[in-house]
Amino acid sequence: MTWWLRIHAVPSCAAAVVLCFVLAPLLSSSALPVPSLFGGLSSTVPVPLVLPVLPACALLYGLNRAPSETEATAAGPMTRWSVGLLTGACTAAALLAVAETLWMDFPLALAVARNTAGYLGFGLVAQRVAGRRYGPAAAALLPVACAFIGLGPGGRPYPWTWPLHPSQSASAAAAAFSLALIGAALLRNRSRGRPGPLPRQGPSPPLP
Numbered sequence: 001m002t003w004w005l006r007i008h009a010v011p012s013c014a015a016a017v018v019l020c021f022v023l024a025p026l027l028s029s030s031a032l033p034v035p036s037l038f039g040g041l042s043s044t045v046p047v048p049l050v051l052p053v054l055p056a057c058a059l060l061y062g063l064n065r066a067p068s069e070t071e072a073t074a075a076g077p078m079t080r081w082s083v084g085l086l087t088g089a090c091t092a093a094a095l096l097a098v099a100e101t102l103w104m105d106f107p108l109a110l111a112v113a114r115n116t117a118g119y120l121g122f123g124l125v126a127q128r129v130a131g132r133r134y135g136p137a138a139a140a141l142l143p144v145a146c147a148f149i150g151l152g153p154g155g156r157p158y159p160w161t162w163p164l165h166p167s168q169s170a171s172a173a174a175a176a177f178s179l180a181l182i183g184a185a186l187l188r189n190r191s192r193g194r195p196g197p198l199p200r201q202g203p204s205p206p207l208p
Contacts, residue, residue: 013085145161
């Protein structure tokens with residue numbers, strides 16, 4: 001267990017989640033200028049909606065640190081621990097978001113938790129399609145791509161750009177947590193379908 005926590009950088013992942021929720025209310029009034037294809041020459045995205053890229057990329061990096069050969073021959077509990085890390089991170093993000101909403105009246109706290117789960121799920125889907133090295137990059141580029149092609153006139157996000165929607169958007173929450181569930185399922189089945197080690201051949205029978 002200690003080896004698994006160390007090789008998957010679990011303390012660093014936990015620190016990234018906490019750091020995201022510490023910075024989000026401090027930067028609540030900050031916005032990131034991003035060129036927009038349909039919303040004018042330049043639009044802005046609230047920094048708290050982009051900050052979840054930090055814990056998502058840290059978690060994807062941690063989940064991918066174990067060598068492929070180790071995971072291919074590992075027993076079932078190792079895969080369950082990886083899903084548990086994903087579930088624990090999303091649960092911690094949700095609890096921190098509820099606390100910041102109730103005690104700090106931070107309106108984007110639930111959106112930060114939503115985007116943490118959504119970016120993580122999107123990265124898991126991307127790395128399943130394109131390869132493990134592309135998961136963190138895909139998660140990091142998602143909010144930039146949404147801002148570039150997903151903002152309409154006046155800077156209003158289109159319905160499908162869930163990372164840019166406010167906390168009260170039910171459709172954005174459904175999209176993000178659906179991605180997280182798909183990513184968890186892909187992570188759970190990551191080692192299935194891989195060829196196991198070939199059976200050891202015994203000595204050849206003597207020729208007559």
